[in-house]
Amino acid sequence: xxxxxxxxxxxxxxxxxxxxxxxxxxxxxxxxxxxxxxxxxxxxxxxxxxxxxxxxxxxxxxxxxxxxxxxxxxxxxxxxxxxxxxxxxxxxxxxxxxxxxxxxxxxxxxxx
Amino acid sequence: xxxxxxxxxxxxxxxxxxxxxxxxxxxxxxxxxxxxxxxxxxxxxxxxxxxxxxxxxxxxxxxxxxxxxxxxxxxxxxxxxxxxxxxxxxxxxxxxxxxxxxxxxxxxxxxxxxx
Numbered sequence: 001x002x003x004x005x006x007x008x009x010x011x012x013x014x015x016x017x018x019x020x021x022x023x024x025x026x027x028x029x030x031x032x033x034x035x036x037x038x039x040x041x042x043x044x045x046x047x048x049x050x051x052x053x054x055x056x057x058x059x060x061x062x063x064x065x066x067x068x069x070x071x072x073x074x075x076x077x078x079x080x081x082x083x084x085x086x087x088x089x090x091x092x093x094x095x096x097x098x099x100x101x102x103x104x105x106x107x108x109x110x111x112x
Numbered sequence: 113x114x115x116x117x118x119x120x121x122x123x124x125x126x127x128x129x130x131x132x133x134x135x136x137x138x139x140x141x142x143x144x145x146x147x148x149x150x151x152x153x154x155x156x157x158x159x160x161x162x163x164x165x166x167x168x169x170x171x172x173x174x175x176x177x178x179x180x181x182x183x184x185x186x187x188x189x190x191x192x193x194x195x196x197x198x199x200x201x202x203x204x205x206x207x208x209x210x211x212x213x214x215x216x217x218x219x220x221x222x223x224x225x226x227x
Binding site: 004031032036041042043044045046049051087089091097098099100101102103104105 | 157
């Protein structure tokens, strides 16, 4: 069964203090690994999809990387508006099934 | 343009009552997903439609849960004989592609509380 584990559960950073969020995964064959941002009371907002080990994608202060076992979301010089829960999800090659498995998220708080 | 719209935003149901949750995806989007999100947890996959075809319903937790998308646009998630454990936020997401390993756009969700 596909599994996604995110760490830490919560992270508190000072504005400008760079850090990384971790997503460890186990799938039978990776079709895609996704990062989403979720603000309270809202649906997840898409950030990135990564498809193969070694791939990297960047958007503003965020950079996502992927290995065969884990993905990192690096946040450079975060601002208070980056405060949110960051969700990692995977989709596996699994005989026609379209299931996307999410982790429980990392709740990030950036203090001014 | 408009995003994914879900209604109602909040629903309180008495245990045993049937409920229907509506999702209006972005116009022209082929793929549509339903998820269930419990408090403090990540979304859990329920079911997937490609146009009007329900291609994957492996995540539906019981036969009390039923979803449809008869004309390949609006979708309804129906829960019969609601139980307290059904209390959660129900999220709908749509995508323009048949390839489901791409970006999906989520609605704000319907918060269901069963009392």
